[in-house]
Amino acid sequence: MSCLRAELTIETANKIIKQEANSLLKNFFGVLCSQMKFDYIDNGVITTDGKTQNVRYDDHNFEIVGIRIGSGTTAVDICNDYNLEAELFDISYANLSIDFYCSSNEAGITIYQEATNNASESQSVNEVGLLGKAYAAGILQNCYYDRTVLVETVTLEPEQTMKITYKLKYVA
Numbered sequence: 415m416s417c418l419r420a421e422l423t424i425e426t427a428n429k430i431i432k433q434e435a436n437s438l439l440k441n442f443f444g445v446l447c448s449q450m451k452f453d454y455i456d457n458g459v460i461t462t463d464g465k466t467q468n469v470r471y472d473d474h475n476f477e478i479v480g481i482r483i484g485s486g487t488t489a490v491d492i493c494n495d496y497n498l499e500a501e502l503f504d505i506s507y508a509n510l511s512i513d514f515y516c517s518s519n520e521a522g523i524t525i526y527q528e529a530t531n532n533a534s535e536s537q538s539v540n541e542v543g544l545l546g547k548a549y550a551a552g553i554l555q556n557c558y559y560d561r562t563v564l565v566e567t568v569t570l571e572p573e574q575t576m577k578i579t580y581k582l583k584y585v586a
Contacts, residue, residue, distance in 0.1 A: 418584050422542060422562050425577040426570065435542075435562045435580060437490035442559040445475045445548050459548045460496035461555040472549030479545040479556060480510050481527040481578045483570075486541045487563060495561050498543045504533035522583030529578060531570040539568040544580055 420435035444458030454470035461467055469475070486499020510527045525544065531537050544560040560580065570576055 418582075420560065421581040421583070422564075423577075423579040423581075424539070424542070424564065424568055425579075426568060426574060429568055431564060431566060431568065433562075433565050435544075435560055435582075437492050437495070437562060438560050439490075439495055439558055440493050441496070441546075441548065441557040444469050445546075445557075445559075449475055459550050459555075459557045460494070461548070461550060461557050462497050462545075464496055465551070467548075467550035467555070469548050469550045472554070474547050474554050475549055476559075477547040477554075478510070478512055478525060479547060480507050481525065481529070481580065482507075482543045482545050483529050483539045483576070483578070484541040484543070485538050490561050490563060495558070497558060498541055498561060500541075502537050502539065504531065504537075506530045506532055519586045520583055522581055525580040525582075527578050528575050529570070530575045531572055534572055536572065537570045539570055539576065540564050542578060 422435040424431040441459045448455045448469045452471045457466050458469035484498035484501045508528050513524045543558045546559050547554045548557045
């Protein structure tokens with residue numbers, strides 16, 4: 415059965431979690447529609463400050479800012495989520511990469527980033543978000559395209575680095 419899938423892989427020194435990325439949000443589809451129509455979409459995105467905005471076609475739409483992590487555990491609401499529930503601070507992000515691939519029965523995009531715990535205590539990671547840009551209210555603004563609640567908590571120890579990979583793919 416052909417379908418569009420989003421997968422998430424989290425890797426630390428002592429744990430690997432692979433799961434379906436459980437929620438491409440309203441923002442992803444609002445921006446995609448504006449790009450396809452080459453026009454604006456009423457109330458197409460909710461920016462990270464919680465404001466519902468019209469979104470319009472722009473060359474910088476879908477520009478990826480990075481992957482962010484948090485400790486929230488509330489189930490995802492694809493029409494109303496606009497931020498991580500509880501973003502973790504004292505985290506540094508590095509090595510963002512975005513690649514396209516295609517094989518005989520699969521085509522997709524891989525987005526990779528590393529997150530390092532700079533806090534002096536361990537941090538519990540329960541949610542991951544894909545943060546990007548959308549042209550809304552006349553300027554480029556941050557908005558989340560995905561928020562995924564992990565199937566199990568990942569503990570990130572001080573100075574430990576987590577490798578995070580999103581894979582958005584179509585399987586024939």
